Amino acid sequence: MKSVKTLFLALTLGAVFIACSGDKKKGVDYNQFKTEVQLSPDQVKNFDEITKKYQDLQEQNFQAAKAQGGNMDRVALGIKNEELRAQQSIEMAKVLDGPQMEKFNAFVDENSRKRPRYDNALLEKIKTEAQLSEEEFSVVNAANDAFEKAFNDAHDVYHGNNDLAKEYWEKFDAQRKAAIKAALTPEHYAKFEETVKDIKFKGRK
Numbered sequence: 001m002k003s004v005k006t007l008f009l010a011l012t013l014g015a016v017f018i019a020c021s022g023d024k025k026k027g028v029d030y031n032q033f034k035t036e037v038q039l040s041p042d043q044v045k046n047f048d049e050i051t052k053k054y055q056d057l058q059e060q061n062f063q064a065a066k067a068q069g070g071n072m073d074r075v076a077l078g079i080k081n082e083e084l085r086a087q088q089s090i091e092m093a094k095v096l097d098g099p100q101m102e103k104f105n106a107f108v109d110e111n112s113r114k115r116p117r118y119d120n121a122l123l124e125k126i127k128t129e130a131q132l133s134e135e136e137f138s139v140v141n142a143a144n145d146a147f148e149k150a151f152n153d154a155h156d157v158y159h160g161n162n163d164l165a166k167e168y169w170e171k172f173d174a175q176r177k178a179a180i181k182a183a184l185t186p187e188h189y190a191k192f193e194e195t196v197k198d199i200k201f202k203g204r205k
Contacts, residue, residue, distance in 0.1 A: 027055060027058065028107075028108055028111045028112050029111065030047070030048075030051040030055075032107075032111075033103075033104065033107045034047070036103070036107070037100050037103055037104075039096075039100070043095055043096065046095040047092070047095055047096075050088060050091050050092055050095065051088070053088075054084050054085075054087070054088040057084055058081055058084055061077060061080045061081065061084070062077065065077045074152035074153070074155060075115075075145075075148055075149055075152055078113075078114075078115040078148075078152070079115070081112075081113070082115065085108060085112060088108075089101075089104075089105060089108070092104055114202075115148060116147075116148055116151045116152070116169065117144050117145075117147060117148040118140075118144050118196065118199070122195075122196070122199075123137075123140070123141065123144070125195055126140060126192055126195050126196065127140075129191055129192075129194070129195045130184070130188045130189075130191035130192040130195060131188060131191065132184070132188055132192075136183060136184050136185075136188060139179070139180060139183035139184070140180055140183075140184075140192070142179075143176045143179040143180050144176065146176070146179070147172050147173065147175070147176040150172045150175075151168060151169060151172050154168050154172075162203035165201070165203060166201045166203060169201040170201060173199075173201075177193075180192060
């Protein structure tokens with residue numbers, strides 16, 4: 001098995017940095033959710049308060065990241081937004097009943113911007129299904145992190161263009177897989193490929 005150092009020599013995920021001063025993001029339209037689920041007046045009041053609270057926090061995070069100019073750390077911003085969605089879900093569970101909460105979580109998942117990477121659940125599945133050693137798994141994590149950073153760093157190039165974003169995603173995904181293939185045994189890589197076969201680029205609606 002090739003070393004982790006070899007991985008990073010092979011994993012050259014270049015990115016182009018261009019300032020994008022008008023980067024307006026589309027947030028989740030919670031008013032749309034309220035047309036799909038019947039809520040009591042008290043639920044509506046609490047729902048609006050919670051969603052506004054977390055939309056304001058997300059906006060604060062975005063403005064703080066944007067203030068960095070061309071050095072915006074989109075990976076860190078994505079992590080913060082994931083944490084906010086998790087906290088919002090905890091608070092919302094005190095307002096909505098079980099079926100409503102299931103629909104709410106599905107709605108947020110469908111309409112929020114996600115980090116472009118193998119998520120933690122998939123990483124654990126990869127480790128288990130491919131029977132990876134700790135060293136092999138560390139390479140998968142490193143390649144996954146490098147993929148996410150490269151794709152986010154190129155954001156200002158493909159911003160607003162799903163076709164171009166798809167080209168970048170597929171390019172960096174191929175490099176991610178090549179780096180992982182170089183570090184895994186053939187048997188483990190075959191199982192890895194089977195586990196991630198359905199992971200494709202998903203453009204913004």
